[in-house]
Amino acid sequence: MVNFNGTILDSENANLASNRGFLYGDAVFETVKIVDGKVLFSEDHYFRLMASMRVVRMEIPMDFTLEYFEEQILDLAHAEHCSASARARITVYRNDGGKYLPVGNEVSFIISVSVLGNPLYQISSGDYEVDLYKDFYVAKQLLSGIKSTNKILNVAASIYANENGLQNCLLLNDEKNVIEATQGNVFMLTGSKLVTPPVSEGCVNGVMRRQVLAAAKNMGNLEVSEQVISPFDLQKADELFITNIIIGIQPVSKYRKKEFGSAVAEALLQRINTQIRLG
Structure with missing residues (x-):
């Protein structure tokens, strides 16, 4: 229905x-x-x-x-x-x-x-490998940041990921900066600094993105910033994860030869689940 x-x-x-x-x-x-x-x-x-x-x-x-x-x-x-x-x-x-x-x-x-199954968010186990999608680029403009039904680039990137044994692809804008995944926002942790691209880069202003930013700022031990992420930055990161309203937080385990942890992603998800329980 x-x-x-x-x-x-x-x-x-x-x-x-x-x-x-x-x-x-x-x-x-x-x-x-x-x-x-x-x-x-x-x-x-x-x-x-x-x-x-x-x-x-x-x-x-x-x-x-x-x-x-x-x-x-x-x-x-x-x-x-x-x-x-x-x-x-x-x-x-x-x-x-x-x-x-x-x-x-x-x-x-x-x-x-x-x-859906479990009403609370859970960290999924298993490998989650990503790579860059470079066949097409997202325009750095206001229209790119809204949730419209014109998502053929995301469809093509999802097919590319599937054909290459990847769980997801990271999308680039027309300045070749990382802006998001095919179906969620991207966060990168380097040391104690948590970064996500600003919406001015062309990414969607995700609802879960806002929750993660708020939860991270309340943790007290993280420096939280919205700034440009280059593909080179990914190689220096300690954690990389994807967020959307359905999955919550999806840690990335591998990007090319770089492998990542998930401790901060798990801590953030616990905070968001607590917020949901308290209503």
């Missing part, structure tokens, strides 16, 4: 033939995690979605409030009996009509959900 503009329907009733999100990538989205009937970090997700809609000049409906956003997601999760632990995606697209130039800026939305 899906939630289409507030009505729960069978998935096959969602029409894609004239959908501008499907035809032109004229859509933005948020992926959220549901735990115990609540949308985690819902304000961050909601305001990022609103900001994305404004960037691409979509008209925001008057009733599309934070409360409405949460209600629509949770209604579908309850209908699918997965409100204890689930992943939900809300996609907002410009209504049908026109070609590259739309006939208007009014929007519709569609929500889908799927069940």
Whole structure:
């Protein structure tokens, strides 16, 4: 089932033939995690979605409030009996009509959900090897930082990783700096300094990225900074990890010949889980 503009329907009733999100990538989205009937970090997700809609000049409906956003997601999760632990995606697209130039800026939305296992985040065991993806580069611009449905570069990079026996790829911007992974933000620990690229480099301003930055600053023993990361910097790092709202924190075990630890990543994840438990 899906939630289409507030009505729960069978998935096959969602029409894609004239959908501008499907035809032109004229859509933005948020992926959220549901735990115990609540949308985690819902304000961050909601305001990022609103900001994305404004960037691409979509008209925001008057009733599309934070409360409405949460209600629509949770209604579908309850209908699918997965409100204890689930992943939900809300996609907002410009209504049908026109070609590259739309006939208007009014929007519709569609929500889908799927069940998850453990509601709390866990560090996954096993090898997690990454390398650089250099076939295409992310433009260092505002559009690169929003969650739009135009993610063909990420798709191509994910295929490249799979074909080369990697678990992920690190994306570069057009100045050849590391900005993010195919589906999450990147953090690098060198000594006691934790660094992540600034959003001005072209990376998505991830919701979990914000939680990790806040948790790291509260640890007291880390210097936390948003600054440019070059491929050369990765060879000097002690830890490298990827963050997103579904996995939480994914430590990288290997980049080329360099192997990494995960102690700080694990400590940060414990803090975030504690925050979730306390609600």
